[in-house]
Amino acid sequence: MNGARTLAGWLTDPPEDAGLVAGAERTRLALRALELGLPTARDEAWRYSRLEGLAEEELMLAGEGPAPTAPQLTALTPEGVRVDRVVVVNGRLMPELCEIGPLPAGVGFGSLRAMARAAQGGLKEAADLLERLDSLCRPDQRMFSALNTALAGDATGLWVPDGVRLERPLLVISLVLPGADALLTQPRLLVVIGRESQASVMEAHGGFGPTPYFCNAVSEFQLGAGARLEHLRVQRDSPAGRRVSGAFLRVEAGAHVRSHTFTTGGRSVRNEFQLELAGAGARGEVNGLALLSGESVVDNHTHVTHLAPDCESRQTFRSILAERSRSVFTGRILVARDAQRTDAVQSFAGLLLSDTARALARPQLEILADNVKCTHGATVGSLDPDSLFYLRSRGIPKALARRLMIHAFCSDMLGRVRTSEMINPLDRLVTRTLAEQA
Template sequence: MEAAAEIKDHYRSDFERLRDGLPGGRIPWMKRRREAALARFAAQGFPTVRDEAWKYTDTGVIARRTFTTASPPARAALARGDLAAFTIPGLDCHRLVFVDGRIAPELCDLDALPAGAAVGGLAAALEGDAAGVEKLLGRLADDDGNGFAALNTAFMTDGVCLRLADGVALERPVHVLHLSTADTDGTAVHPRNLVALGRGSRAVLIETYAGLREAAGLTNVQSEVLLGEGAELEHYKLQQESAKTFHIADTGVHVPAGARYRAHGIDAGGRLVRNGVRVRIDGAGAECELNGLYVLAGRQHVDNHTVIDHLKPDGVSREFFKGVLEGHARSVFSGKVIVHPDAQHTDARQTNHNLLLSENAEADTRPQLEIYADDVKCAHGATVGQLDPDALYYLQSRAIDEDAARSLLIYAFANDVIGRLSLEPVRSYLERTLTERLLHGRRVEDLI
């Protein structure tokens, strides 16, 4: 669908305004890519509910507004003290901070990186090693698939660029804070993340998306994850933006032989959120695990849209998504698994459970298995329901009052996902923050 003329004009003029200041502005291939992406966006526009992949998520609220890309701040917008609200206690990590889509070097901690590890901002990587970035950037982006991705390629400002040479183990996790300071509606940021791990290397990446104020902004993220054979990435994405923010993210992942990708997406914030994850299981014994938890209230809408392509034999994929919904919240889970003819002995499993705490909340769950190989194991299960009355009765018969019993069961439901996280500090952090949210300010300790 063609973008409405005035919307197209808005993004074109915003692009003209920024063009020379965007990263890689003097690099010919980068300029060409941005121009081409803008043309693609103009041609296809934002997705609509007529697109099968966006059937349950109406992005009209985004398409009808005009979002203007955040300009580089005139001076440092944040001090170190401002980060305390977003850091994870007890986590020993490298830290990268992006404020309104651009790196804030004075807030970053990148000491003691091992040899063979290049960790920093994408904009800086484009300046310092344009040829190296050119080979990686854009390989897994979804520019042809949806207008948001194309818009990201046209406007991308900065994001994490994590590259490891073969056999490098990055022991400390990398925590990336994407913070927005906008206090008026209509600001857009277009973070672009690039992760490329060499053969047999491994890393842990934690991304936090958060805002300092409540504003109807657009966070439009595109991430690309390229793993080498036998490489391992554990990727956390903690989305805790304001309840007015629109957050559209897409992640493309390539998992070759023996490599392993584990992702944990936790959504607590946002007004309308879309997490697209596309994984290519493209080598013998490649594995991916996608876990997700969404805790929603009010009129929040979160759409987790995953597509896993099993292209080669002996691949393993696991998906485990759970959600707790209150108020008029709405969730969508679409899990497509395509087992291609070559992908014999694929082992794919998918689960989505939703707990509705209000009559007005709604959860849609759509498993989609397309299997073109004959010797595979594929399973899926999905539920949408309320708290189990038998479990409530059992707890009450053990002297626990109804309110506490309900809270305990809600906590337990969500904790099932949090318990799968490997990093203890992240687990404790989420247990605390999400529990406070789930239990309306109460702590689990108060229940016992």
């Protein structure tokens, strides 16, 4: 049994069984994470995330957790629909809670550690998947990626070979259930979708209880040519939870990815999105909806890179901010010299429900090609009093009219989701969150 230590303490002397890579590589990444260090208040890109005091905080390295309650598990599971799911509690896979039905031939879904054993046993697909670990999340430049690879207990892997269409969505439920001690958890997801294949993957992250925790999530997605992926991510953190969440997506020629992140709660949630449109005609959509109240902060950073011609990117972010919550959106689009006929759109809208809520949008465009269409827009406002009066004048009580308008503000975000099984659970989440905040 380990006692609590600081992040540096864990990195200096990692426990034997931690980490997704072994031996010298693990040691190298731990040292690299130490070298890079946590961002400080002087770090411009991090000045809005609330990571103060994290370096000094004594954390338990996630390990065995209590069994989650049924509501914690089912909150985000579509009702009456078969989905294959992996359940991770405090960073540890819970085999007894996983439900993975028969999958098409060649598809692998489950524990990355189990896959590593399979790879040693000679399973080529497992070896191929493991080879892609860390190939997008830049552990040599990004401290949180190095930290995750060096110390994560396990990860979830998905391998879809070429030409396979998965009919059912795959669900990864990742819960943080701290006991008395503050906790460090590091969910990790590695997804490889083969050429002309199709899948829908949902990550459901939840943190519960009054104990502080720091959750450092890393998800990597590679889409082969012509592949289709919808990635859904729901993050429901407790007011004591801090989260840094990275989604790294690389899309080859003609492939399409749609990634949606729904953030509710949390003391501080940092969402980083890295989208690389690497082959001609690739399309990527990155959407983020945050519903916040109290003192919550969401800090969304996107980094969309157009590397090839004729690619399309869409970024749509919405934040609904009650009480003293805050939202920051920093959206970066980089169009490489060869990425002619790029079509990139970025939009942020903030809805302030109180005088003390704040929203900030910072578009950053860097365009090196000459034939591109690149637009961005940001609006911040409060509920329109004329609309509110219109609804009330028809007999709809004020609180309900407000909820209706707030729901309307985010309805187009739900409307972008294509995985039909997930639309109702997401709508319920939004409705419930709004009701709780009312």
